[in-house]
Amino acid sequence: MSPNVIAATIWIIVFAVMIIWEIISLGLTSIWFCGGAIAAAVAAYYGANIYIQIVLFIVVSTVLLLAIRPIAKKKLLTTAAPTNIDRNIGKKVKVIETVDSSTGTGLIKIGDVEWRAVSENGRTIAKDSFAEIVNIEGTRVYLREVNE
Numbered sequence: 454m455s456p457n458v459i460a461a462t463i464w465i466i467v468f469a470v471m472i473i474w475e476i477i478s479l480g481l482t483s484i485w486f487c488g489g490a491i492a493a494a495v496a497a498y499y500g501a502n503i504y505i506q507i508v509l510f511i512v513v514s515t516v517l518l519l520a521i522r523p524i525a526k527k528k529l530l531t532t533a534a535p536t537n538i539d540r541n542i543g544k545k546v547k548v549i550e551t552v553d554s555s556t557g558t559g560l561i562k563i564g565d566v567e568w569r570a571v572s573e574n575g576r577t578i579a580k581d582s583f584a585e586i587v588n589i590e591g592t593r594v595y596l597r598e599v600n601e
Contacts, residue, residue, distance in 0.1 A: 457500050464494030464506070481525055489514030538563075544586050545599060552578040552596060561586075561594060568594045 468490035474483040489510040496506050541563055552559030552570045554577070559570035561584070572578055573587050573595045584596035 457498050460497035460503070460506065461494045464490050464497055464510075468494065481522060481529070485518040485522065486510075486514045488517045538589055541586050541594075542589065545583050546586060546596075548578050548580055548582050548584055548596075551580045552584070559596075561596070563594070568592065570594050570596050573597050 468487050471483045471486045471490060475481075475487070489512075492513040493506040493510040496509050501509070544563075546561045546563060548559070548570065549562055549567070550558060550560035550570075552561075552572050554572055554575045559572070559578070560567050561570045562568070563586075569592055570578075570584070571593050574597070576598065578584050578596060578598045583599050585599050586594055587597050588595040
């Protein structure tokens with residue numbers, strides 16, 4: 454077997470490892486190196502020296518990563534589906550634990566579920582007072598105190 458074929462075979466093995474890693478991770482992390490490995494394998498087969506193979510691997514992988522990843526990520530990776538919790542924005546709720554940004558405490562109840570509460574402006578909102586829901590991010594509900 455010629456040295457060119459051996460070098461090309463090594464690059465094909467790199468390609469296979471990257472494909473397997475991508476299948477395991479499913480994170481669009483290593484697929485870009487597959488293109489670089491194929492380019493390096495072709496160069497190796499046609500007799501390019503190892504430095505050209507490595508540079509080709511790095512350049513092709515980088516170009517694929519920078520050019521295609523943002524497009525692929527947008528098309529393939531789904532975002533979180535909106536939930537019905539957003540319908541509670543604007544609703545007035547009773548504070549069941551004092552909302553205090555300095556201590557990171559605060560709870561409200563929406564239906565039967567308790568939610569971590571945060572004051573939108575950093576002010577303390579006393580227990581048993583009423584507040585309006587202004588935003589919901591993850592498991593935090595942002596409140597604005599209202600006089601009732």
